[in-house]
Every structure is written in C-alpha cells, then in structure tokens.
Amino acid sequence: MILSYLLMCILFVLLGTAIGSLLSMLPGLHVYNVIGFFLLFYFTMGGLGMDPMLMVLMLIGMLVSYAFVFTIPSIYFSAPDDSTMFVLMPSQRYLKERKGHEAVVLIATGALIGVMAITIFVPIFMNVLGVIWNIALANMHWIIGAVIAFMLLSEFPKDFGRHKNPLHGLKEGWKTILAGYLTFFLAGLLGVITFSKTLIPAGHAFQSLMAPLIGLFATSSIILNLISKYEIPEQNIPKSIDAKPKDIVHGSVAGSIGGLFAAFIPAVTAGVGGYMSSHAFAQQGDKSFLVSMGASRVVYYVGAIALFFLPTLHLRRGALAMGINLFFTPETVQQFYLVDAGIALAGIISFFIVIYASKFLAKTIPKVNPKTLNIVVLGVLIVLVYIMTSWVGLLIMSVATAIGLVPVLFNSRRSHCLAVILVPIWLNMSGITLAPLLGLW
Amino acid sequence: MKGFAHFLAGLTTATFVVVIANAYYGHNLIADAIVQNKALILILGGIFGILPDTIDFRFAKYLQRHDYEVDMDEWDLDPKKVVNTLARAINQASEENREVNVMLHTVKISSDQWRQYNVQFDTENNKVICDIGPIISGFEKRPYITTYLPKEKAHAEASFKPKLNYGYDAVTHVDILSGPDFSFFPEKDGSVRADFIPWHRRWGHSITMGILLAPIGFMLYGFTPLGWTAFWIIMLGYWSHILTDHFGLMGSNMFPPFTTRRVPGFKVTRSMSPLANIFTNYSNILLIIFNMNAWSKVHYFEMPWATMLGLSAKVNYAEWYIVSLLNYIIYYILPPILVAYFAVVYYEKKKGYRELTDKEAMTKEQLEELGGVNV
Numbered sequence: 123m124i125l126s127y128l129l130m131c132i133l134f135v136l137l138g139t140a141i142g143s144l145l146s147m148l149p150g151l152h153v154y155n156v157i158g159f160f161l162l163f164y165f166t167m168g169g170l171g172m173d174p175m176l177m178v179l180m181l182i183g184m185l186v187s188y189a190f191v192f193t194i195p196s197i198y199f200s201a202p203d204d205s206t207m208f209v210l211m212p213s214q215r216y217l218k219e220r221k222g223h224e225a226v227v228l229i230a231t232g233a234l235i236g237v238m239a240i241t242i243f244v245p246i247f248m249n250v251l252g253v254i255w256n257i258a259l260a261n262m263h264w265i266i267g268a269v270i271a272f273m274l275l276s277e278f279p280k281d282f283g284r285h286k287n288p289l290h291g292l293k294e295g296w297k298t299i300l301a302g303y304l305t306f307f308l309a310g311l312l313g314v315i316t317f318s319k320t321l322i323p324a325g326h327a328f329q330s331l332m333a334p335l336i337g338l339f340a341t342s343s344i345i346l347n348l349i350s351k352y353e354i355p356e357q358n359i360p361k362s363i364d365a366k367p368k369d370i371v372h373g374s375v376a377g378s379i380g381g382l383f384a385a386f387i388p389a390v391t392a393g394v395g396g397y398m399s400s401h402a403f404a405q406q407g408d409k410s411f412l413v414s415m416g417a418s419r420v421v422y423y424v425g426a427i428a429l430f431f432l433p434t435l436h437l438r439r440g441a442l443a444m445g446i447n448l449f450f451t452p453e454t455v456q457q458f459y460l461v462d463a464g465i466a467l468a469g470i471i472s473f474f475i476v477i478y479a480s481k482f483l484a485k486t487i488p489k490v491n492p493k494t495l496n497i498v499v500l501g502v503l504i505v506l507v508y509i510m511t512s513w514v515g516l517l518i519m520s521v522a523t524a525i526g527l528v529p530v531l532f533n534s535r536r537s538h539c540l541a542v543i544l545v546p547i548w549l550n551m552s553g554i555t556l557a558p559l560l561g562l563w
Numbered sequence: 564m565k566g567f568a569h570f571l572a573g574l575t576t577a578t579f580v581v582v583i584a585n586a587y588y589g590h591n592l593i594a595d596a597i598v599q600n601k602a603l604i605l606i607l608g609g610i611f612g613i614l615p616d617t618i619d620f621r622f623a624k625y626l627q628r629h630d631y632e633v634d635m636d637e638w639d640l641d642p643k644k645v646v647n648t649l650a651r652a653i654n655q656a657s658e659e660n661r662e663v664n665v666m667l668h669t670v671k672i673s674s675d676q677w678r679q680y681n682v683q684f685d686t687e688n689n690k691v692i693c694d695i696g697p698i699i700s701g702f703e704k705r706p707y708i709t710t711y712l713p714k715e716k717a718h719a720e721a722s723f724k725p726k727l728n729y730g731y732d733a734v735t736h737v738d739i740l741s742g743p744d745f746s747f748f749p750e751k752d753g754s755v756r757a758d759f760i761p762w763h764r765r766w767g768h769s770i771t772m773g774i775l776l777a778p779i780g781f782m783l784y785g786f787t788p789l790g791w792t793a794f795w796i797i798m799l800g801y802w803s804h805i806l807t808d809h810f811g812l813m814g815s816n817m818f819p820p821f822t823t824r825r826v827p828g829f830k831v832t833r834s835m836s837p838l839a840n841i842f843t844n845y846s847n848i849l850l851i852i853f854n855m856n857a858w859s860k861v862h863y864f865e866m867p868w869a870t871m872l873g874l875s876a877k878v879n880y881a882e883w884y885i886v887s888l889l890n891y892i893i894y895y896i897l898p899p900i901l902v903a904y905f906a907v908v909y910y911e912k913k914k915g916y917r918e919l920t921d922k923e924a925m926t927k928e929q930l931e932e933l934g935g936v937n938v
Contacts, residue, residue, distance in 0.1 A: 215675065215701055256863045257855050260598045264605045268574060271606050275613050276566045278620045283668060283741030284634070291625035299621070372837065401567030404840035408703050553601045 134176045135464045136471065138183020143475045146188045149195035149344070149499050153188035153423075154441040155336070155506065157181055158329050161445050174450045175457070182427055182461060183468045185442050186237070189420040190472035193229045194479055197222050198354070198487050199347070199495060212408035213415070222357045222487075225412055226480035228365060228373075230473050232416025235374035236381060237469030240421055241462050244428045252434030255386070262388065263551040269390055270544055272398065277302050277535055301532030308525045309338060309538065310545030312518075317546035318557035321518065322511040331441075331543070333507050333515035337522025338539040340503060345523065346530050347496045354492060357484035365409045373413025376403035380414070381421025385429055385439055389547035392422035393537045424465055431458040564807045566613050568840050571847040572807050573612015573800035577605045578854035580799060584792040585858055586880055593792050594858035604784070604793050608800035611776065615804045618767035627762040629666040629744060630655075635680075637672050640712065642693040642719035645682060649691045649745070650721035656747035656755045657725035664761065666744040667737050675701045678710075679738040684729045684757060692720050699738055726754035730827060731813060733925035735759065743929075748823075756824070759813075759929060764825055768808065768815035773801035807843065808834060812921075812928050833924055835931035838907060842900050853891050857884055866890040 145156050164170060164177060197213045216225035244251070258265060279295030312334055315321075320330045380399025384390045396418030405411055426439035431452045438444055452458065507515045522542075529536045549556060564572070581604075584593045596602040631648050635641060649665055656663040670678035679696035695717040697706035711717070728750065735743055746761035766772060780793030805815050811834040814827040832839035856863055862876065868890035869875075874883040919927065 218675075219700075253863050254852060257852055257859060260859065261855050263601045264597065264603050267603050267606045268570075268609045271610050272567070272570050272613070275610065275617055276570070278616075279624075281741060282671065283666065285625065288625045288628070292622070295621065295625055398567055401565045402571075402840065402844040404565050404835055404837040406835075406837070408701075551601075552603065 130173075130176060131179050131460060131464065132467065134180040135183040135467050138180035138185075139187040139468045139471050139475070140183075141180075142184030142187030143191045143472065143479075145184075146191035147194055147479070148502065149199040149340070149496070151499070151503065151506075152335065152340070153185055153192075155329070155332050155510070157184060157442055157445055158332065158510065159506075160184075161448065164449070175460070178446055178450055178461070179464045181442060181446065182424075182464050185427060186420070186424055186465055186468035187472040187475065189423040190230060190233050190416075190469070190476045191479065192419070193226050193233075193416065193476060194483060197225055197229075198480075198483050199492060199499075212411050215408070216412075217354065217357075220355050220358045222354075223359050223480050223484040224363055226476060227363050228409055228412035229416035230476040230480075231363075231365075231370060232374050232377050232413035232418075233420040233476075234416075234469060234473045235370070235413075236378050236417035236420035237424065237465060239374070239378040239417070240425050240428050241466045241469075244425065244432060245458070245462065248432055248434050251386075251429070251432065255435055255437065258387075263548065263553075265387060266389055266544065266548040266551060269387070269394060269398070270541075270548060273394065273535075273537065273540075273544075274303065274306065276401070280533060298532055298534045301528055302534035302538045305525060305528045305534065305538040306541045306545075308528070309522075310541035312522060312525065313542035313544075313546040314549065314556050314560065315562060316518070316542070317550070318560070318562040321514045323514075329510045329515075333511050333518040334522040334542050336503055336507055337519040337524075338526040338542060339536070341500065341519060341523040342526030342530055344496045344500045344503075345527065348493060348500075354487050354490075356488050359481055359484050365413075369407060369409040370413055372403060372405065373410035374417045376400055376405055376410070377414030377417025377419075378421045379403075381418040382425055384418070384422040385425035386437070388439065388551070389540075389544045391540055391543070392419045394540060394544075395422060397537060420469070424469075428458075428462065428465065431461045433458055564811075564834050564843060565840050566616060568843045568847075569616065569804045569807060570609045570613040571844055571851075572803040573608040573610070574605060575608070575847040575850050575854075576612070576799045576803045577608025577796040578851050580608070580792060580795045581605065582854050582857055582884065584788065584795070586884075588788045591858070591860070592788055596789055598859070602789065604789060604796060607780070607783075607793055608796045608803075611773075611797045611800040612804050614776075614801060615768045615772070615808075618772075619763045619765075623762040623765070623767050624741075627664065627744060629664045631664075632666040632668060634668040635670050635678075637670060637678055640670070640678065640680075640695050640716070642680065642695050642717060643721070645680065645693040646691040646719045646721035649682065650723040652745075653691075653723040653725060653727060653747050653755050653757070656749050657753070660749045662749075663747045664744060665747075667735075667742045669737055669739060669742045672698060676707075677739050679704070679706070679736060682735045682737065684727055684732075686727045686729055686732070689723050689725075689727065690720050691723065692718075694718050696736075696738075701739075704738060723755075727757055728754050729757040730825075731759050731925055731929070732922050733759070733929045734922070736926070736930050758825070760932065763932065764808065764813055764815040766816065766819045768805055769819050770802060770805060770817050771819055771821075773798045773805070776801060810839070812925050813932065830921070830924075833928045833931065835928065838904065842903075845900065846896050849891075849896050853888060857887070866894070 142153060145151060146153060197217055213225045216222055277299055280298050281294045285291030285294060316330055316334055322330055376399045377396060380395035381392055384392050384395025396414060400411065400414060405414060423440065426443055429435050429437040429439060430443040433455050436452055438447055504516065507519050526539055529538055581593050581597065585591060597605060631652055633645050633648050635644060645667065652663040652665045667682065672678060676698055679699050681694045681696060683692045685692060695712050697708065698710040699706050737743060743760055746758040748756045750756050777794045777798035780797050781790045784790035784793050808815055809828050810831040811828045812830050814825045816822055816825045866887040869883050869887045872886060874886055876883045
C-alpha cells in the first residue's frame with residue numbers, strides 16, 4: 123500500500139470526523155440519517171469516481187465522531203424541568219448540578235476506552251466471535267425474544283409508597299408500567315407497519331425507519347424541552363475529574379460488553395445493551411454509569427462496523443454497514459486493519475473534539491436560549507424528513523412523536539420505543555407473520 | 564442478585580432442561596422444535612427466573628396492610644415519633660398476640676433531595692434507636708454536610724417490653740423512593756419476631772410457588788414432550804431465583820403455607836455484590852453457549868477431553884456431554900473467575916479495605932433491596 127494512498131485514507135477519516143462532529147452537535151439529528159443523505163448523493167453522482175474504500179473511511183469517521191460528539195447535545199441541549207428530575211439520566215442531573223462538563227469527560231473517557239476495546243480486542247477474539255455467532259445464529263429468535271421479555275419484566279414501579287389502600291397502591295405503582303407497555307405495543311405496531319409496507323416513496327425506501335425513529339426519540343424530546351420550564355445553570359469547568367479507577371474500569375467494561383452484545387444481536391441497540399450490562403455488572407453510582415454510557419454507544423455503533431469488516435464474520439449490523447454494503451464488499455484482512463486504524467484515529471480525534479467543544483459550550487450555553495435552539499432543530503428535522511420521506515414521512519413522524527411522548531409524560535422507560543425495531547425483527551425471526559392480519563399484504 | 568442475573572439463571576436452567584429433555588425424548592426432538600420450528604420455550608426460563616421479584620415488587624408490596632405509618636416532613640422531623648411507633652407496635656404484637664405492621668415513609672424534600680434517617684433495633688437492651696441524618700441528593704445519596712441536625716434533635720430512643728428476635732440484624736436507612744416496612748409477629752415463647760419488608764421473599768420466593776406455576780407449561784403446550792419440558796423449565800427456572808437469592812443474607816420463606824418465616828441465606832455474598840453478579844452472569848452466558856452448541860446438529864467446538872476419551876455425541880451422548888461440560892468449566896469458566904477474584908482480593912488488601920461485618924453486610928443488602936432490587 124503506497125504512502126500517498128495511506129495519506130488519502132487518513133485525510134478521508136479526518137474529513138468524515140470533521141463533518142460528523144459538526145453535524146452531531148445538532149440535537150435530534152442521527153448520523154444514520156445524514157449518512158443516508160450522503161449515500162444518496164454518492165449514488166446519484168455515480169460514485170464520484172473515487173476509491174470506494176475512501177468513502178467507507180469517511181463514513182466511518184462520521185460514525186465514530188457521532189458516537190463521541192452526540193454526548194454534547196444530549197447533555198447540554200436537553201435539560202428537562204424539575205418535575206422529571208426523579209427519572210433523569212445521571213448526565214442530565216449533572217447538568218442541573220453545574221457539572222455538565224464533568225459528565226461529558228466521563229462519557230468521552232468511556233467512549234475512548236470503548237474504541238480501544240474494539241480496535242484491540244475484536245481482532246484478538248476474531249475466531250471466538252465467529253464461533254459464537256455460528257452457534258447463536260440458529261437461536262436468534264429466542265435470544266431476541268428473551269431481550270424483549272427482560273425489557274418488559276424488569277421495569278419496576280416508581281411510586282413513593284403512600285397509598286390509601288392496596289387497590290390505590292396498585293393503580294399508582296402500575297401507572298408507569300402500563301404506560302411502558304402501551305409504548306411498547308404502539309411502537310411495535312408502528313414497526314410492523316413500517317417493516318411490512320413502506321409508505322414512503324420507493325426511491326427513499328432505505329430511509330423508511332428515519333421518520334419513526336426521529337419521531338420516537340428526537341421530536342418527542344424536543345417537544346418536552348419546549349414545554350418544560352427550565353434554565354441551564356452556569357457550568358463549572360474543573361481542572362480534573364474526581365473519578366476512581368474502579369469506576370472507570372467497571373463502567374467501561376460493562377459498557378463495552380453491553381455495546382458488543384447490541385452490535386452482535388440484531389435489533390438490540392446501545393441503550394438496551396447498556397441497560398442489560400449495567401444490570402449484569404451490578405453497576406452502582408453515576409460516574410460508573412456515565413463511563414459505561416460512552417463505552418456502550420461507541421462499541422455498539424463502531425463495533426458493528428468492525429464486525430462487518432471482520433474476516434471471520436462480515437456481519438451486517440446497523441444502517442452504516444448496510445449502506446456500505448450497497449457499494450462495497452469487505453474481503454481482505456488488510457481492509458479490516460485499515461478500518462480498525464481508521465476507527466482508532468477518528469476515536470482519538472473525536473475525544474479531543476468533545477472535550478474542547480464541551481469546554482466551549484459549558485461557558486457559552488447559559489447565554490443561549492435553549493428554546494430557540496430547540497425550535498431551530500425541530501425545523502431542521504421537519505425539513506430533513508420531508509426531503510427524505512415526503513409528507514407521508516412527516517405524518518409517520520407525527521404518529522411516532524405522539525408515541526414517544528407517552529413514556530416521557532408517564533416517567534416510564536423510553537427504551538420501550540425501541541419496540542419499533544425489536545418487535546418486527548423478532549416476529550420475522552420467529553416466523554410469526556402479523557402483516558396479513560393487519561391487512562398490510 | 565440483580566434482575567438480570569435471575570433472568571439469565573432462569574435461561575441457563577432452561578437450556579439444561581432442554582439438553583436433558585432432548586436426550587430423554589431422543590431424535591433431537593426438543594432442540595429441533597427450538598431451532599427449526601422456532602419454539603420460544605426457552606424464554607419461559609428467563610420469565611419465570613425473574614418472576615419472584617416481579618410478584619413481590621409489582622403486586623405483593625401493595626397487598627401489605629399497615630397498622631401504623633410514620634410520615635414525617637422536613638418541617639416536622641421528630642425521631643421520637645419513629646421510635647415510639649415502632650416500640651408501640653412491638654409491645655402491641657406481644658400484648659394482643661397478633662401481627663402488627665409499621666410503614667416508615669421517606670422524607671422527600673424536592674425532586675432530587677431526601678432527608679435520610681436510620682433505625683436500629685438494640686435487641687440486647689430492648690431499645691429502638693432512630694437518628695435523623697443529612698439531606699441527601701439523588702441515587703448517589705451524596706449528603707449535604709451542612710444539613711445535619713444537632714444531636715439532641717436528631718437522636719431518640721424508646722424501650723419495648725418483649726424480647727425481640729431480629730435475625731436480619733441491620734441498621735435500616737430510610738432515604739429515597741419508597742420507605743421500608745416492618746412486621747412484628749408474636750412467637751410462642753412470648754418473644755416478638757421482626758421482619759424487614761415482610762412482603763418480600765415470602766410466598767413469592769418459595770419452592771411452593773414454583774410447583775404451583777409449573778402446570779402453565781401444559782396450558783401452553785399440552786401434555787406433549789414440549790409441555791413437559793415447559794413444566795420443568797418453569798419450575799426449575801423459578802427455583803433458580805430462590806437458590807441464587809439464597810446465597811445472600813436475607814434468605815426466603817421456602818415452603819409457605821407450611822412455613823411462615825424466611826430461612827436465613829447461606830451468607831456467601833450480598834445480593835447486589837458486583838463480583839457475585841458478574842461471576843454468575845459470566846458463568847451463565849458461557850453455559851448457555853455450551854448448551855446451544857451441545858444441542859446443535861453441527862458442533863462448532865469440541866472439548867479436547869471428550870475427544871481424548873474417544874467419546875462422541877452421536878454414540879454416547881450423556882458421557883460426551885458430561886465430560887465436555889466438565890472440561891469446558893475447567894478451561895473457560897473457572898480460570899477467569901479465579902483470576903478476577905484473586906485480583907480483586909489483592910487490590911482490596913493493597914488498598915486496605917476490610918471485610919464487612921455481618922451487620923454491615925446486612926445493612927448494605929437491606930439498602931440495596933430497598934433501593935429497588937431491579938430498578
């Protein structure tokens with residue numbers, strides 16, 4: 123491999139990292155949507171006459187930077203009001219306690235360790251992963267079913283124990299659980315419809331999940347931000363972060379394993395994988411949890427790409443792997459190591475981008491009106507969904523937004539919204555067909 | 564154990580049941596039903612593995628009635644109210660020869676701040692002690708150090724008459740979410756027995772309940788080989804929860820209605836100990852992988868001991884399975900656990916950590932159980 127080619131590879135990784143970092147700052151915008159846009163452009167322009175590997179590396183740079191930089195909007199631009207403090211993620215609590223930057227550093231540290239885990243351990247355990255995949259493949263239907271069962275059974279009542287009588291207690295306790303089940307059911311139904319009968323224009327069919335996902339997770343959060351009464355307090359920027367090595371190790375190992383599980387098993391996402399691993403590792407404390415959040419996200423997104431290029435597997439997980447597979451087929455070990463190096467490079471650069479961007483935002487964010495920012499982002503998302511999926515997509519997004527608001531308003535887990543992916547894939551793998559019953563075929 | 568460990572233990576148990584049922588019925592009957600006909604029978608193991616906590620925290624908790632409720636607010640903090648109520652309940656249980664239940668509510672100050680207070684039973688001197696603690700923040704329970712009350716306002720003691728048996732000797736911290744409750748039972752010898760969160764680890768955590776639920780397997784699959792397999796998966800999956808919980812301190816009431824009290828645990832570990840959970844989950848995941856490989860038509864890995872002994876899955880399945888499993892445990896399950904265990908022990912010794920006393924361990928376990936065993 124000649125030096126100029128390597129330099130070009132590095133350049134494209136850096137380009138992808140820069141683009142991904144900039145776009146990931148926008149709350150609610152998912153890198154997969156942007157990548158879909160890039161792919162559309164790439165195909166329309168006939169591949170731009172460039173080496174497909176360079177395009178691959180650019181997209182990987184975008185993905186890695188997203189997995190890091192997404193932390194910024196998720197912490198600084200989504201501070202709900204006090205009434206939801208009880209069910210807040212630790213990252214949001216940290217922001218309220220003027221420690222937003224500390225949360226970012228902890229998450230970014232977890233993410234960096236996650237990248238190291240992928241680049242070092244995935245090649246080492248190449249053969250083991252291949253064997254496990256072969257064994258698990260025939261059993262995937264019950265494995266995904268078990269994940270769903272665990273999600274549904276592991277949410278416990280969040281009441282304060284003050285009840286007039288047992289019936290009143292049951293009603294109070296079950297309010298959040300039933301809201302969670304309703305979310306799961308509706309999101310699952312939306313998923314079955316989306317997977318069975320794509321309503322959006324055929325030319326954009328590969329973006330069929332865009333509108334539901336943006337509705338379930340992004341616009342519902344933005345609406346919550348808009349209706350919440352909140353202010354972002356002045357943030358402290360400490361010179362060092364007070365975290366014990368034990369917290370870092372515990373969090374990063376738990377997060378990395380949760381992320382790898384999610385990258386490995388179809389339909390399972392970083393949130394679900396991270397949640398399961400936090401249980402599996404009996405995680406305690408916010409710091410360990412924040413580190414694991416970073417590791418889990420990175421390993422999920424980036425690990426999926428590493429598994430796609432892994433010579434013993436070539437697993438197609440996640441929209442990027444599927445998108446890349448449209449114009450590129452991984453074949454050689456060299457390609458895997460090139461991708462591995464690209465991931466490491468993008469990861470290190472993204473880490474520093476996150477830290478500096480967080481320092482900058484921690485100083486400036488109290489001066490910005492978060493509502494204005496949220497309105498702008500909502501506008502961007504609506505335009506994007508309209509361009510990519512037409513007015514039908516906007517309609518789907520509205521329905522998904524309504525579903526996404528249910529857990530937010532009833533304090534149940536938002537991960538129930540992931541039924542939009544989990545249910546149709548699980549039904550499909552279990553050989554259960556609901557589409558004809560719903561009149562979709 | 565955390566909910567995930569129970570769920571996984573139930574799944575692992577289910578895979579063992581499938582291996583045995585497969586060998587019993589022959590022709591790879593059960594495995595084919597799972598792999599080829601996509602039967603979801605294994606999930607029952609996970610569901611019934613986590614079910615005891617689901618029953619307790621989603622239902623039994625709300626069915627518990629209370630004779631007394633201590634409900635203080637920040638402007639009316641009175642430790643005497645706590646100790647007097649508890650002492651009265653203990654005396655009443657003895658005098659009226661009936662069960663008396665007391666609920667201690669948490670003191671919520673704002674959306675993320677709570678006032679902590681501690682309750683302790685001094686069984687030697689027949690005293691209940693209450694100390695009002697600081698205001699704490701959120702799930703991390705960080706205390707605001709300027710919020711401690713002066714000792715004369717924070718501390719109270721009250722005496723009770725009968726001898727108190729509190730086998731689960733712990734300091735009870737009342738802080739976030741829902742508070743704890745206590746039941747006081749009169750005993751035949753005139754003493755009173757105290758039970759912490761009496762609705763937990765009772766009938767929902769019993770061998771009896773596992774037996775009662777097992778016929779659901781027949782309701783799902785009829786009296787077929789799959790039905791019988793489901794029967795055993797449900798029962799053993801349910802029992803796996805009771806067994807794993809029993810390695811902790813609190814224990815469970817095993818055979819209600821024939822028994823009425825919890826049998827103390829083996830005291831091997833705390834239910835929320837990270838190491839115990841990690842080791843259990845690691846072992847379970849590896850065992851599930853082993854069993855999936857064992858019932859697969861193509862074995863993606865073979866263990867060397869079975870090969871050395873000339874054992875084959877097709878000829879002598881049981882011997883092949885047992886030798887391979889033993890080999891697998893010794894090669895892949897035990898070494899990482901032992902290495903991790905000794906590394907942690909070495910680290911803790913180096914850092915000067917000491918082992919928790921029984922009382923401290925129980926206090927910690929109590930907090931963890933209360934903090935939402937699975938939340």
